[in-house]
Amino acid sequence: MSARSTFAVWAGKITTKILKFSGSGGTSLPGKVVLKLCPDILGHLAKDMKVICVTGTNGKTTTCHVIRDMIEEKGSTVFCNDAGANMLGGVVSAFVNAAGWDGKVKTDYALLECDEAALRFIVEHFGELDVTAVVTNVFRDQLDRYGEVLTTVNKIRSGLEKLPNVKLILNADCSLTSSLSDVQHKEIHYFGINAPLYETASSDISDAVYCIHCKTKYKYHYHTFGHLGGFYCDNCGYERHTPDVALAKVLEWKDGSEVVEMDVFGNSVKAEVMLPGGYNLYNALAAVAVAHQIGLSDEQIVKVLGGLSTHFGRMEEVMLGDSKLHMVLVKNPAGFNEVLQFLIQQRPTGTIVFGLNDNFADGKDISWIYDVEFERLTEAAVGAEHFYFTGKRAYDMQLRLKYADFATDKFMVEKDYKTLITMLKQQGQETFLVLSYTCMLEFRDKLSEFVPLAKYAKE
Numbered sequence: 001m002s003a004r005s006t007f008a009v010w011a012g013k014i015t016t017k018i019l020k021f022s023g024s025g026g027t028s029l030p031g032k033v034v035l036k037l038c039p040d041i042l043g044h045l046a047k048d049m050k051v052i053c054v055t056g057t058n059g060k061t062t063t064c065h066v067i068r069d070m071i072e073e074k075g076s077t078v079f080c081n082d083a084g085a086n087m088l089g090g091v092v093s094a095f096v097n098a099a100g101w102d103g104k105v106k107t108d109y110a111l112l113e114c115d116e117a118a119l120r121f122i123v124e125h126f127g128e129l130d131v132t133a134v135v136t137n138v139f140r141d142q143l144d145r146y147g148e149v150l151t152t153v154n155k156i157r158s159g160l161e162k163l164p165n166v167k168l169i170l171n172a173d174c175s176l177t178s179s180l181s182d183v184q185h186k187e188i189h190y191f192g193i194n195a196p197l198y199e200t201a202s203s204d205i206s207d208a209v210y211c212i213h214c215k216t217k218y219k220y221h222y223h224t225f226g227h228l229g230g231f232y233c234d235n236c237g238y239e240r241h242t243p244d245v246a247l248a249k250v251l252e253w254k255d256g257s258e259v260v261e262m263d264v265f266g267n268s269v270k271a272e273v274m275l276p277g278g279y280n281l282y283n284a285l286a287a288v289a290v291a292h293q294i295g296l297s298d299e300q301i302v303k304v305l306g307g308l309s310t311h312f313g314r315m316e317e318v319m320l321g322d323s324k325l326h327m328v329l330v331k332n333p334a335g336f337n338e339v340l341q342f343l344i345q346q347r348p349t350g351t352i353v354f355g356l357n358d359n360f361a362d363g364k365d366i367s368w369i370y371d372v373e374f375e376r377l378t379e380a381a382v383g384a385e386h387f388y389f390t391g392k393r394a395y396d397m398q399l400r401l402k403y404a405d406f407a408t409d410k411f412m413v414e415k416d417y418k419t420l421i422t423m424l425k426q427q428g429q430e431t432f433l434v435l436s437y438t439c440m441l442e443f444r445d446k447l448s449e450f451v452p453l454a455k456y457a458k459e
Helices: 003-021 029-036 041-045 060-074 088-098 121-124 147-162 173-181 280-295 297-305 333-345 367-371 396-403 417-427 437-447
Strands: 050-055 077-078 111-114 130-137 166-172 186-195 221-222 229-232 245-254 259-265 267-273 314-320 323-329 351-355 386-390 411-413 431-435
Touching: 003 029, 003 367, 029 041, 029 088, 041 088, 041 280, 050 121, 050 221, 050 396, 060 077, 060 280, 060 297, 060 314, 088 111, 088 121, 121 147, 130 280, 147 173, 166 173, 166 280, 166 367, 173 245, 186 280, 186 417, 221 333, 245 267, 245 280, 259 280, 267 297, 280 297, 314 417, 323 333, 323 417, 333 367, 333 431, 351 396, 351 417, 351 437, 367 396, 386 396, 386 417, 396 411, 417 437, 431 437
Parallel strands: 050 111, 050 130, 077 111, 130 166, 166 186, 186 245, 323 431, 351 386, 351 431, 386 411
Antiparallel strands: 221 229, 245 259, 259 267, 314 323
16 A cells, blocks of 8 residues: 555545544545545555445345345455445445555455446456456436436446456346446356246336347347346347356245245255345345355355345335334336335235435436336225325326326325324334335435434445
């Protein structure tokens, strides 16, 4: 470590302490301070470590959560930007927090959740390091920031191209993600699901209708959700890769988990995945691919999958008096449609809260809610007693559900989170909170005044 980089780490640590003393989270600003003093700080801090980067539209945080448990099961040490600050400043802050006052990070692994657009700026100083990159999927997300899906794929590609020795782990079922296989790499593995997940599911494939190579319309042997599944192009021959880690079938759907049969690099493995929602199975499979790569046995993998817990708004469960709250994050049409599939399976009889903001981190354009297939939930949620709407764009969400023929006599808008939480506590009902990103953060912050909650997953 140079004197300059060590001084930069000191400055970042002092900034973090000041921010926390003042009541702020300190997740990005310390990193920005450090970068001003030493722009190539990541190259210094990561030089003796193994780095795992997780990027993609949906599932980054949950996938990191599972990978972290896998690494710790191996007996190795790891730090992660758990707070969800996945831009360059947040990643640098995570490194600074992990470093000692000597400016060195002494963990075995750096596990980094990376925003798709920020990936290239995060990895540009990693050079010849031992880097594994997991790409979960690519969907439409925040059109005012990312543009269309091909723009997102190219942003990820530009980051991976800075890592000539990268080990790639790609979603075989995503035609957009799989196209990254042509990036120069040291090795590559795929994960995927070998059959439909549900008897009935969303058939929306609008994010990737046409072949990324020749623009011919894809055909499918089956869908899982969105544009994911057994795709193929009968014009140029581009098709789904055979995954190294595959879900063969779901043996049993449980309340909050799934019993599955997997093929893990040729071995048949049965496991219970303690994460609710079929879409979380993709996150688990990505983590299993990483676990196998770093040397975990099948028995260790099964143990970790069976001991998982939800956290920080990703199907997080909280008891508010007699009310059981399920907090579910939604960001885009594909992810929202999968949350609807989860709710359809639950057939809720209590309360559903829909929260929508249009802050920068959510995307200013909220027209995407009209691409969400709320009509699929109308019948399954007929037994729900209340539909509440909150957030800056609560009335827009209420109107969308009115168009979907929900019972409007059960509707209520309450933008004050504290009042809403008090009402939910008094009702004593099971409640599903379906919230956009900043809405979830704001709601959770107020909820912490009623029940003890960690500010972030781990600090």
